[in-house]
Amino acid sequence: MSEAVMAVVKPEMKSYIWLQTADGSIQQVEEEVAMFCPMICREILQTGMGSSKNYAISLPQRVNPAVLGLILDYCRFHQVPGRSNKERKTFDEKFIRMDTKKLCELTSAADSLQLKPLVDLTSRALARIIEGKTPEEIRETFHLPDDLTEEEKLEPLRNITDDPRIRLLNRLYARKRKELKEREKLKNVEAEEERVDQRSVDDLLTFINGGNGDSKGVKTNKNKKKNRRRKDPPKDSSNNVNGNHNKESEALSSAFHNESRPSSSCNLQDCTAIEFDDGDVDDDLDPAMKEQLDREVEDFARRLNSDWPERMQEILSLGQERRLAPININGNGSARRYTTGLDQR
Amino acid sequence: MSKSQARVKDRISALPDEILCKILSCLELQCAVRTTVLSPRWKNLWTSLPNLWFCNEDFSDDDAFMTFVDRVLFFRDSSDIKKFYLDLEEPKDDFSRIESWICTAIRRNVVELNLCVNLYPDKTFELPRSLFTCKTLEVLYLTSNFIANPPKSGCFPNLKFLDVLVHFPNHNNSSFGQIFSNCPVLEDLRIYGPLGAYDEVLDFNISAPELKILTIGLYIDDFEDEEYNFHINAPKLEVLNLPEGDSSVFSFEISAKSLVKANINLSSCRVHFDSTNGLLEAISNVKQLSLSNHYLEGGVPAFDNLNHLELSLCGFTCWRYLIEFLKRSRNLEYLDIHHCKGEHVDFTPPAFVPVCMLSHLKTITIASFEGRQDEMRVAQYLLKYSEVLNKMTIFTILGLPRAEEEALYKEFLMFERGSKTCQVEIYN
Numbered sequence: 001m002s003e004a005v006m007a008v009v010k011p012e013m014k015s016y017i018w019l020q021t022a023d024g025s026i027q028q029v030e031e032e033v034a035m036f037c038p039m040i041c042r043e044i045l046q047t048g049m050g051s052s053k054n055y056a057i058s059l060p061q062r063v064n065p066a067v068l069g070l071i072l073d074y075c076r077f078h079q080v081p082g083r084s085n086k087e088r089k090t091f092d093e094k095f096i097r098m099d100t101k102k103l104c105e106l107t108s109a110a111d112s113l114q115l116k117p118l119v120d121l122t123s124r125a126l127a128r129i130i131e132g133k134t135p136e137e138i139r140e141t142f143h144l145p146d147d148l149t150e151e152e153k154l155e156p157l158r159n160i161t162d163d164p165r166i167r168l169l170n171r172l173y174a175r176k177r178k179e180l181k182e183r184e185k186l187k188n189v190e191a192e193e194e195r196v197d198q199r200s201v202d203d204l205l206t207f208i209n210g211g212n213g214d215s216k217g218v219k220t221n222k223n224k225k226k227n228r229r230r231k232d233p234p235k236d237s238s239n240n241v242n243g244n245h246n247k248e249s250e251a252l253s254s255a256f257h258n259e260s261r262p263s264s265s266c267n268l269q270d271c272t273a274i275e276f277d278d279g280d281v282d283d284d285l286d287p288a289m290k291e292q293l294d295r296e297v298e299d300f301a302r303r304l305n306s307d308w309p310e311r312m313q314e315i316l317s318l319g320q321e322r323r324l325a326p327i328n329i330n331g332n333g334s335a336r337r338y339t340t341g342l343d344q345r
Numbered sequence: 346m347s348k349s350q351a352r353v354k355d356r357i358s359a360l361p362d363e364i365l366c367k368i369l370s371c372l373e374l375q376c377a378v379r380t381t382v383l384s385p386r387w388k389n390l391w392t393s394l395p396n397l398w399f400c401n402e403d404f405s406d407d408d409a410f411m412t413f414v415d416r417v418l419f420f421r422d423s424s425d426i427k428k429f430y431l432d433l434e435e436p437k438d439d440f441s442r443i444e445s446w447i448c449t450a451i452r453r454n455v456v457e458l459n460l461c462v463n464l465y466p467d468k469t470f471e472l473p474r475s476l477f478t479c480k481t482l483e484v485l486y487l488t489s490n491f492i493a494n495p496p497k498s499g500c501f502p503n504l505k506f507l508d509v510l511v512h513f514p515n516h517n518n519s520s521f522g523q524i525f526s527n528c529p530v531l532e533d534l535r536i537y538g539p540l541g542a543y544d545e546v547l548d549f550n551i552s553a554p555e556l557k558i559l560t561i562g563l564y565i566d567d568f569e570d571e572e573y574n575f576h577i578n579a580p581k582l583e584v585l586n587l588p589e590g591d592s593s594v595f596s597f598e599i600s601a602k603s604l605v606k607a608n609i610n611l612s613s614c615r616v617h618f619d620s621t622n623g624l625l626e627a628i629s630n631v632k633q634l635s636l637s638n639h640y641l642e643g644g645v646p647a648f649d650n651l652n653h654l655e656l657s658l659c660g661f662t663c664w665r666y667l668i669e670f671l672k673r674s675r676n677l678e679y680l681d682i683h684h685c686k687g688e689h690v691d692f693t694p695p696a697f698v699p700v701c702m703l704s705h706l707k708t709i710t711i712a713s714f715e716g717r718q719d720e721m722r723v724a725q726y727l728l729k730y731s732e733v734l735n736k737m738t739i740f741t742i743l744g745l746p747r748a749e750e751e752a753l754y755k756e757f758l759m760f761e762r763g764s765k766t767c768q769v770e771i772y773n
Contacts, residue, residue, distance in 0.1 A: 104356035111364055123364060126357065127371030135382045142357040144384050 017044065018056035021065050026056045029072055036075035038114040060112035067102070067109045070095075074118055096125045100141055103129075358386045365390050374398055378417065392420060395427035397450075407437045415442070418449045425481075426453040433462045444473050451479045459486040477501060486510075493524050500527040507531055511538035511563075526552040535560040552578040560586040575599070585609070585628060599627045610637040610657075637683075645669040652676055657683040664692040664723060671699035671706075681710045684720065686742070692719045694726050702731045702763075712740040716753050725760050734764040739771045 017034040020026045034050070035041045043057045044050050050057040059068065077083075077091050098106070103122055110118040130138055138144065357365075369377040369391055377391045397417065404410035429450040436443065443462065450458060451473075462470055471492040476482070477500045485501075488510040501507075507528065525534065531553040537560075551559070556579035577599040584606045585599075607628045628634070629646040637657035645666070648654075651674040658666060663684065671677065672695065709727055714720055728737060739757075741750055750773060757769050 101356060104360065107364060108356070108360055111361065119364065119367070123367045124371050127368045130368065130380070131372055131376055135379060138380070138383055143355050144358060144387075145355055 017050040018053050019050070019068070020056040020058050021063055021068055022059065022061045023064065025065055026053060027065070027068075028053075030076070032079050033072055033076045036079040036115075037071070038116075040113065060109075062105075062112040063109040064105070067105050070098075070102075070106055071109060071113065071115065071118065075115075078117070092121055096121060100126070100129060104142075358384065362390065366394060370394055370396060373403070374417065375403070375413070389422070392422040393424045394421075395425065396430075397426060397428070398430040398432070400430075400432040401436055402432070402434050411437070411439065411442060414446055418446060423453075426450050426455045428457040428459075429455045430459040431461065432459075435463060435465060438468070440470055443470070448473055448475055451475045451482070454481040455479070456481055457484040458482060461486070461488040462491070463488070464490050479503075495523050495527055497527070500529075501531065502529065504528055504531055506533045508535040509537070511536065522548060522550050526550045528553045528556075530555050532556060533558040533560075535562070537562040539563075549575045550578075551575065554578075554580065556582055558582075558584040558586070560588065562586075562588045577601075601627055602630060604628055604631050606633040607631045608635040610635075645673045648674045648677075650676065653679040655681040655683070657685070659685040659687060661690050663690055664719070667723070668695050668699065671701055675700050676705050677701040678705050679708045680706060681712070683712045684714070686713065686715065689717055689719050692722045692726075698730045702727070702734075704733060706731050707733055707735045709734065709737045710740070711737070714739050714741045714753075716741070716745070716749060721756065724757070728757075728763065728767065728769070729761045730763050731767070732763045734762075734767045737767065737769045739769070741771065741773050743773070745773060 015031045016028040017031050017040065018026055018028050019034065019040070035044065039060075040050070040057060049055045063071070074095060077095075078088060096103070103125055107119060107122040107126065110122060129141060133141065365387070369380065374394075374397060377394060380387045381389070381391055399410070399414050399417075401407060401410040404413065426449075429447075431443070431446065433443070447458070447460065452475075458476075460472075464470060469490050469492050471494070472487075474494070474496070476485075477493075477495040480502055482501070483503055484506040485504060486508045490511075495501075507524075509524070525536070528534070532555055534551065534553060534556055536549075559577065559579060559582055561575065575598065579599070579601070581603050582599075582601050583603055585601065585604060586608045588608065588610050609624070609628075626646045629648050630650050631648070632650050633653040634648070634651055635655040635657075648670070654670060654674060654677055656667060656670065658664075667682065671680075678701075709731070711720075711724060714724075724737070724739070728734070739753075741753070750771065754771050757771065760769075
């Protein structure tokens with residue numbers, strides 16, 4: 001009431017809009033500044049709110065008072081019609097200098113107020129921050145959660161790219177090493193001990209898989225999974241390299257370390273493609289399966305050793321393309337190359 | 346750091362998908378794809394990026410590049426591709442692969458396609474058929490030595506903008522020109538390129554019923570006696586741009602009653618004079634004309650609608666042409682003269698003052714003014730006899746000493762002015 005009276009008495013006084021943020025605090029803002037935000041503008045026009053303290057416009061939750069201040073600064077500058085493009089650009093460049101935390105908050109708030117030019121500005125700024133950084137650096141800058149699950153904590157090898165294939169391989173190798181030891185022990189020690197050892201591995205696995213430790217159950221799973229992760233060519237010339245496994249795993253680990261920076265995009269593409277989960281683990285109690293596993297592991301290791309990026313991509317693509325066969329593989333040579341041998345299985 | 350703690354601080358992942366995609370679209374594609382490993386939230390964000398830009402010079406070797414493109418297209422989700430830019434500098438000969446990429450983009454309803462495939466001169470690349478029949482394509486940039494076999498009908502059903510940079514058109518394939526003759530909704534056509542030495546006549550048949558803007562920037566790399574015939578059937582054409590300087594024989598067959606604006610730069614001394622005048626005749630009903638021709642000869646047709654004229658003049662005919670244009674442009678309101686640096690050319694005032702100066706000419710700008718005697722005489726004449734002139738602006742050449750500029754100003758102040766409201770401004 002008093003405001004209305006005052007408006008009559010002093011017509012040259014500016015009109016203000018009242019805004020309320022989620023924390024309950026209310027502030028008043030010059031009308032032309034507030035109207036620069038589409039969301040506020042719409043509220044005013046459609047509901048008539050904002051003209052007094054009691055009828056303050058409620059702002060979306062993502063807008064806290066601090067960030068509202070920033071947004072209003074932005075609006076206050078840009079709503080003035082006479083400014084040149086150069087002036088606006090200079091202002092924007094200065095305005096955008098803030099830490100990433102504030103930048104994210106600002107983006108979120110501007111988006112909720114539908115202030116598109118500011119969203120564009122902050123998005124570009126965030127892009128500039130991301131540009132040129134490795135995923136590690138990006139995670140650090142933005143405090144992205146480290147999403148590795150418990151299984152991976154079993155891994156002996158560093159798995160920077162979080163590649164599930166590598167995780168699988170690590171598990172195979174861990175298994176392999178264990179079995180080698182056990183085979184030796186078998187000659188000297190009772191079966192019971194072996195079982196105990198195996199059970200402990202089993203326990204871990206069943207904990208992961210969420211099923212019972214029953215070997216049969218696991219075996220069934222394994223069969224299915226074997227199909228899924230079927231890899232390429234058949235008979236390879238690799239000799240039985242039981243003895244060489246440790247060497248290979250070492251060579252592998254060095255390969256992994258060298259590849260710790262996911263600079264090659266093909267590596268990463270493949271990560272996207274892999275859908276199967278970490279429960280995909282073989283439990284080799286059956287000797288025949290063991291043999292098969294040996295072969296596959298050796299083959300895998302050989303490939304990894306020989307030509308890291310190309311091989312990885314080939315293998316991963318095989319897995320992927322087999323599953324998605326109906327899509328997209330037209331007659332071009334490159335696709336063909338990767339599917340040899342698959343059809344035979 | 347526990348997981349819950351981590352989540353509290355991770356603000357960027359809390360932003361909605363749209364915004365994260367917006368951020369990713371500001372990044373180079375490789376960088377955007379890399380974000381796939383950041384966390385499950387980011388894993389598939391890149392796969393729906395609608396604009397893809399591939400440049401093989403960003404990669405150290407062609408194999409890596411080609412594999413990257415294959416992978417991106419393969420792992421991308423099924424959302425539409427909006428813009429697809431392919432920038433290949435002397436790529437390996439794997440054209441079938443390149444073709445498959447283009448076809449993928451077309452299958453994904455691409456709207457804007459930019460194919461810049463710079464090949465060795467003796468190699469050519471055939472455009473896939475599906476390119477011509479693509480229903481969603483609206484903008485197409487082609488830079489290549491390519492072969493085109495467009496279908497006779499149903500070609501470019503939605504194409505509004507076509508920009509072609511031609512290298513060494515292949516005469517074995519006469520359908521090259523057919524690209525331009527079958528564009529039902531095309532509004533903006535641009536043809537650029539160096540034409541090589543062919544002892545033949547090249548016919549360009551441009552037939553586009555909705556065409557509004559036509560730009561032809563063809564120039565000869567090698568001075569031979571080619572002839573280039575342009576048959577332009579564009580009944581709705583509004584703007585004609587001929588921006589290139591070194592042109593040989595152009596013969597234009599153009600009916601351009603709807604033409605509003607023309608921008609013609611034929612500043613090579615090899616211009617065939619008849620041709621120029623034929624061209625002027627064809628565009629004589631424009632409202633706005635920018636003409637740059639160093640050695641104009643012959644007559645100037647009547648430009649009854651001409652309202653805005655920019656003349657860039659050179660050579661011994663320059664002042665004569667200025668007067669000719671003024672005489673023939675009854676309704677001229679805005680005149681802009683660029684006079685290239687040169688020697689004194691005699692200026693002979695006409696017997697009768699051009700009509701436009703008496704009733705229409707309001708603004709005159711003269712650039713690259715040196716202060717030579719002939720220039721001063723022209724400016725003096727214009728000031729004296731323009732009766733409705735509001736403003737004359739002189740831009741002196743760069744580096745004119747301050748003293749000379751001031752002397753100029755003083756002299757202009759002394760000139761008689763035909764219009765009471767006229768202001769003269771001199772800038773450097």
